[in-house]
Amino acid sequence: MNYPNFVKIIDVGARDGLQNEKQTVPSDVKIELINGLIDAGVRKLEATSFVSPKWVPQMADNDTVLNGIVKRDDVVYSVLTPNMKGFDAALAHRDQFANYEVVIFGSASEAFSQKNINCSIAESIERFAPVADAAKAHGIKVRGVISCTVGCPYEGDISPDKVAYVTEKLVAIGAQHIGIADTIGVGTPIKVQKALDAALRYIDIDNISGHFHDTYGQALSNTLAALQMGVWQFDTSVAGLGGCPYAKGATGSVATEDVVYLLHGMGIETGIDLDKLVDVGQKISAFLGRQDGSKVATAILNKRKSLTVS
Numbered sequence: 308m309n310y311p312n313f314v315k316i317i318d319v320g321a322r323d324g325l326q327n328e329k330q331t332v333p334s335d336v337k338i339e340l341i342n343g344l345i346d347a348g349v350r351k352l353e354a355t356s357f358v359s360p361k362w363v364p365q366m367a368d369n370d371t372v373l374n375g376i377v378k379r380d381d382v383v384y385s386v387l388t389p390n391m392k393g394f395d396a397a398l399a400h401r402d403q404f405a406n407y408e409v410v411i412f413g414s415a416s417e418a419f420s421q422k423n424i425n426c427s428i429a430e431s432i433e434r435f436a437p438v439a440d441a442a443k444a445h446g447i448k449v450r451g452v453i454s455c456t457v458g459c460p461y462e463g464d465i466s467p468d469k470v471a472y473v474t475e476k477l478v479a480i481g482a483q484h485i486g487i488a489d490t491i492g493v494g495t496p497i498k499v500q501k502a503l504d505a506a507l508r509y510i511d512i513d514n515i516s517g518h519f520h521d522t523y524g525q526a527l528s529n530t531l532a533a534l535q536m537g538v539w540q541f542d543t544s545v546a547g548l549g550g551c552p553y554a555k556g557a558t559g560s561v562a563t564e565d566v567v568y569l570l571h572g573m574g575i576e577t578g579i580d581l582d583k584l585v586d587v588g589q590k591i592s593a594f595l596g597r598q599d600g601s602k603v604a605t606a607i608l609n610k611r612k613s614l615t616v617s
């Protein structure tokens with residue numbers, strides 16, 4: 308088996324992780340989270356969303372968060388922009404970042420598209436097209452993410468052909484990268500490989516990433532299955548934070564700590580300092596008043612405790 312030497316982690320904790328939180332997380336806490344991730348070696352992250360504050364109130368402080376975080380030329384900062392209103396607001400921050408990326412997010416499921424972004428798949432492509440054009444005109448990279456690529460909370464199983472269809476549309480309007488999301492974490496390795504294979508009909512392996520939620524505890528297996536196909540970019544969430552407000556019951560993306568441990572154990576580099584990352588995850592989990600969602604973090608924290616005691 309040929310594994311890559313390096314895997315790029317995109318930490319989505321500050322966006323996917325926090326968007327679902329009922330309590331308002333202060334901007335300072337978000338800024339500290341993002342700065343902590345960067346300090347731990349994360350070089351690509353989703354910082355916030357430019358979506359309707361009525362739909363996702365937690366992301367309403369997007370300007371404050373982007374203004375407050377550490378800016379480094381070697382970090383890629385991504386923000387979600389579902390339409391031109393979101394893009395125009397995101398554009399105001401363009402000059403603050405050497406590497407700025409906007410994310411257009413569609414769905415392989417009609418029902419989920421309606422629930423999440425209030426339009427059909429076809430309408431979403433029409434809304435994304437000017438965003439992709441404007442981003443290109445401003446030299447901003449465009450990433451497309453496709454939700455529900457294996458299963459949908461409303462429609463059940465999703466056929467790989469639907470993933471291929473949406474990939475083709477997103478690539479045609481200018482998405483340079485495609486994320487394959489298992490929004491509700493129902494996927495298992497072969498199903499996830501079929502979804503990735505379908506997308507690979509229209510995008511090459513170096514421009515595809517996996518975004519696997521861990522609701523059914525399958526996300527690490529799915530990550531390994533994707534790695535075996537040559538995928539080397541993964542969205543992960545520190546402390547396993549998160550979920551999607553429009554996918555009830557779905558838990559967060561696979562914990563960054565768990566993926567980093569898996570990769571380092573396989574001799575694959577990530578550039579991330581796992582100990583520092585565990586501290587970042589622990590801090591935000593403590594703020595939210597919950598158990599750290601990463602098994603690896605929990606094990607490392609327990610080990611640290613036992614070393615202090617003995």
Ligand code: HMG
Pocket residue numbers: 323326356357358359360362363387389390392393394412423424425426452453454455488489490518520550551552
């Ligand atoms: P809409 O209501 O259909 O939009 O929302 P509209 O164009 O009809 O406008 C209605 C109102 O919203 C207007 O305000 C607009 O100005 C405002 P009003 O005149 O009523 O005061 N509006 C906006 N305000 C701020 N920023 C904007 C914006 N657009 C319109 N960009 C919209 C359409 C997409 C905006 C809405 O449905 C929405 O915000 N949905 C939330 C989407 C979201 O953030 N979902 C979670 C992230 S996706 C995810 O988690 C999945 C992912 O992780 C992958 C996976 O796991 O599957 C990426």
Ligand code: MG
Pocket residue numbers: 323488490518520550551560
């Ligand atoms: Mg997600």
